[in-house]
Amino acid sequence: MRFYNTLIKSVEEFSPLEGDVVKMYTCGPTVYDYAHIGNFRTYVFEDILRRWLKFRGYKVIQVMNITDVDDKTIMGANEKGISLDEYTREYTNAFFEDIDTLRIERAEHYPRATEHINEMIALIEKLIEKGIAYVADDGIYYSIAKFPEYGKLSGFDVKSVKAGARVAKDEYDKEDVRDFALWKFRRPDEPFWSAPFGDGRPGWHIECSAMSMKYLGETFDIHIGGVDNIFPHHENEIAQSEGATGKKFVRYWLHSEHLIVEGRKMSKSLGNFYTLRDLLSMGYNPIAIRYLLLSTHYRKQLNFTFDGLKGAYSTVMRLWDTIGRLESISDLSVDNKVKPKVRDMIDRMVKGFTEEMDDDLNISPALAHLFDFIRDVNSTIDRGELGSADASEILKALQSIDTVLDVMTPIEEEIPSEIMEMVEKRERAREMKDFGLADRIREEVFNLGYIIEDTKDGPKVKKKI
Numbered sequence: 001m002r003f004y005n006t007l008i009k010s011v012e013e014f015s016p017l018e019g020d021v022v023k024m025y026t027c028g029p030t031v032y033d034y035a036h037i038g039n040f041r042t043y044v045f046e047d048i049l050r051r052w053l054k055f056r057g058y059k060v061i062q063v064m065n066i067t068d069v070d071d072k073t074i075m076g077a078n079e080k081g082i083s084l085d086e087y088t089r090e091y092t093n094a095f096f097e098d099i100d101t102l103r104i105e106r107a108e109h110y111p112r113a114t115e116h117i118n119e120m121i122a123l124i125e126k127l128i129e130k131g132i133a134y135v136a137d138d139g140i141y142y143s144i145a146k147f148p149e150y151g152k153l154s155g156f157d158v159k160s161v162k163a164g165a166r167v168a169k170d171e172y173d174k175e176d177v178r179d180f181a182l183w184k185f186r187r188p189d190e191p192f193w194s195a196p197f198g199d200g201r202p203g204w205h206i207e208c209s210a211m212s213m214k215y216l217g218e219t220f221d222i223h224i225g226g227v228d229n230i231f232p233h234h235e236n237e238i239a240q241s242e243g244a245t246g247k248k249f250v251r252y253w254l255h256s257e258h259l260i261v262e263g264r265k266m267s268k269s270l271g272n273f274y275t276l277r278d279l280l281s282m283g284y285n286p287i288a289i290r291y292l293l294l295s296t297h298y299r300k301q302l303n304f305t306f307d308g309l310k311g312a313y314s315t316v317m318r319l320w321d322t323i324g325r326l327e328s329i330s331d332l333s334v335d336n337k338v339k340p341k342v343r344d345m346i347d348r349m350v351k352g353f354t355e356e357m358d359d360d361l362n363i364s365p366a367l368a369h370l371f372d373f374i375r376d377v378n379s380t381i382d383r384g385e386l387g388s389a390d391a392s393e394i395l396k397a398l399q400s401i402d403t404v405l406d407v408m409t410p411i412e413e414e415i416p417s418e419i420m421e422m423v424e425k426r427e428r429a430r431e432m433k434d435f436g437l438a439d440r441i442r443e444e445v446f447n448l449g450y451i452i453e454d455t456k457d458g459p460k461v462k463k464k465i
C-alpha cells in the first residue's frame, strides 16, 4: 500500500509503526457553524482511507478532535450572547448527525478541546522550559526561530521571517509567518482557564498537538486534513510537538484538495455555499452526495456540480437495481455451483479494485473496475446465464467492496401518502383499461417529483432527482 506523503512530497510505501495497528489523527470540525460540503469532502476521504485500511486487515485507531474553543467559536457565542458551551453544543450535535447521514464511520475518539486544557497547559510549560516558547504581553508565543525545521511541511523558508514578529490570530496565511500564540491571556469578553503562566485560553494549534499525542503517543502513523491546513496549522503542530518531545511527530501526512462549486470557489458572497443540510432540504439523496464526494481522487480538486450530483444519483441507482436483480436470482432455490466464468469475473474485479486502492487510493480506476463488473453482471443476467449460486457469490463480493464505499444499501425514502394514493388510482385505471387516465396520473405524479416504474411485481415509485 502506498500513499502520497506531503512531508516528503512523493508517494511512499506505507507500514505502520506497531504491527497491524494504524494510529491516525484527523483534524475535526470547529463547531461554530454547520459543516459545509467542502468539509465533508475531507471527512469522506478520511472515511474511505479508514475503511480501506480496515479492508486490508489493519486495526485503526482514529482520533478526531472537536474544536470547541478558538477565535471563531468565541466570536459566535459572543454575538449570540450565550455561553461558549451552549453555542458549541448545538453544532457539535449537528456534526454527528451529519456524519451519520453521510455514513461516515465513527472514529474511536472525539476529544473536545475544552476537556483537554490541562494537557495543553502541560505542553506549553514544556515548551517554555525548553526556551522555545516565551511570554509576551498578550500571551505565550512559540518562537519559530528556535525550531530550525520550521517550514518542512509547507516548504516555507523560515530565514525570511523577521525574528520576534508575532501573530495572535488562530488563522493566518503565509504572508504572516511569525511567532504564533500558544496561549492567549485572559480578556474581558472571553472564557478563560487558570494556568501557572497566567489565566487565559489556548490558541487553536496547540489543541491538536496536545490531543493527538494524548491518545496516539508522541509519534504516530497518519495525520490528515485538507490542504488549507498544511500552513499554518499542521506546520505549527509539528513545531509544537517535535519542539517539546524531540521526536518525530507524524510519519505520513495526507491532505485532500479543495472542493469548488460549479467551477468557482465556494463562498457565501457568490451564493454557491452549501452545507449538507442545504442539499438535503433541496431533496438530494445523501448516498448520492456521499458517492459524489468519494468518487474524485483526494488529491484532485473536486468540482461539485448539480449535474454531477444527479449523475451520482443515477450511478448509485444502477448499483441498487443490479443488487435487486441479483437478490431475486439468489432467492431461487435452483441447486447449482458458481460457474468458473463468474468466479473469474469476481476475482478480476476484486483484484483490480484492490490494486488501484492500494496505489494512493486511486478511486477512479478502482470504481471503473467495479462498474465494468456491474455491466458484465447485467448482461450475463440478460442472457439468462446467471444461476442462484453465481448471484449469491457476486452479492458477497459486492458487500465486501461496500464495506469501503458504503453506497450499495439504499435509504428507504418515504413516499408521501398522497403520491401512493395516486399510484393506486392509476392501478385501478389500468385494470379498467383506461390507459389515457393512467398516463395522465403518471404525468401528474412525475410533475410532483416521483417516477412510477411498472415491474412484474407491480408499480414501484422513486423520487425523481
Ligand SMILES: [Zn+2]
Residues within 6 Å of the ligand: 026, 027, 028, 208, 233
Ligand atoms: Zn488540527
